[in-house]
Amino acid sequence: MKIAIVGTHQVGKTTLAQAVHAELQDYTLLQEPYHDQNEAGIPTADDFIQQFNYSIKQVNTGNDRVIFDRCIIDILAYLHAVSPTLNIQSFFTQAQTAISTIDLFIFIPIEKPDIVTSSQVEMPKLRQAVNDLLIEWIDDMGIDALVVRGDIQLRLATIMNKLAGSAV
Template identity: 30%
Template sequence: MRIAVSGTHRSGKSTLIEELSDLLPSYVTVDEPYHQLEEEGYAFATPPSVEDFEAQLARSIANLEDDARDVLFDRCPVDFIGYLLAHEDCDAFDVDAWLPRVRRALQKLDLIVLVGIERPDRIALSASEDEELRLAVDEKLKELLLDNPYALDVEVLEVEGALRARAKQVLEHLPDASR
């Protein structure tokens, strides 16, 4: 199966990917586009600009073009649409121009695992974290993936609880042959 783990920053995505990688040793893990681009020398603005998120969106789409099976993706194109729609300069982002490419890319996924912010929040944040953006992106992702206003046509599993509980929810959702 091809599984993407989606969520706002500091929601537990990468930790869940690590846990799933241990539990599914035949799966390959694809790092999130931010880290891929950073390793290649891409210089992100602080805070990231619309162009920075569009670069990550393009990389996320490209990551899905490979047909390899049994892959865990840290993020998917919907993550970056969420960030772009929550960005202070969101008017500079044309979601309609990206949707055909995003829909085609998402067809290559079998499942998106949504890791949302829980109440109470399980993740401790530093004083420098942008809590307002984090909450706005979480809300956008839930809208995009659960309400599906753009007809993205992908299966979504929203997980909650402690790390082991989240991993168990994902494993229980997989066909036996995928484990």
């Protein structure tokens, strides 16, 4: 089973990915391409294109027992948010093809009230823009995402209950 954890920055994706991996130790946890590629600073559109291509390769590998800490759709949302005039149709098409191979999407939206205080949020406008795009695109693409909220224990319990009904 391929599991993708989706959401904007500072919503707890990495913490949740690590918790899921602790429960599913025979799975491989792939960190988000931003960290894998050792990027520094605020990424540009070119950086997100590079991350997008890297993410496509990760999803298309033969590993079927994998947890993705960030997914193609996240990166595409960041690309669109930082460069809204860029034509992303070809990326969108590639994303839809790769997304079809992922078995479970776990979406962590920004919560209301936000669990991260406004003084702690890095790039709050970008964060909100990506969150809004993800909500829209998950619906537009017909992705059946498991939405998780609350503290880490509640999020993990929601996921493990879902997986208990699936062949993991």
